[in-house]
Amino acid sequence: MAHLLTKALLAGLIGLVVGPLFGLVWVFGLMLFDPKCGPGDSGGCAMGLLTVPVVLALPSFALFALVSLVRNLWRLRPRDPAAAIRRLRNWGRED
Numbered sequence: 001m002a003h004l005l006t007k008a009l010l011a012g013l014i015g016l017v018v019g020p021l022f023g024l025v026w027v028f029g030l031m032l033f034d035p036k037c038g039p040g041d042s043g044g045c046a047m048g049l050l051t052v053p054v055v056l057a058l059p060s061f062a063l064f065a066l067v068s069l070v071r072n073l074w075r076l077r078p079r080d081p082a083a084a085i086r087r088l089r090n091w092g093r094e095d
Contacts, residue, residue: 015061031049
């Protein structure tokens with residue numbers, strides 16, 4: 001179980017880098033194609049370069065960690081559900 005949590009934590013740390021990086025590229029794209037951003041604006045477009053990555057950091061960590069945990073739990077599921085049910089029914093009995 002600790003191995004699953006370690007993998008989820010590692011994936012979350014990757015998300016901590018990828019999410020804000022994606023947000024930064026997204027804001028740069030918006031700044032390039034928005035005619036209101038440029039010389040003479042109040043600086044709101046440039047503030048997006050700081051706020052969007054900061055706001056995306058924790059949700060991207062949580063999303064990557066959750067997806068990793070669900071994926072690894074899915075891989076650990078029993079391949080034969082009938083055999084798993086039989087094992088549970090016979091649990092504690094002597095063969």
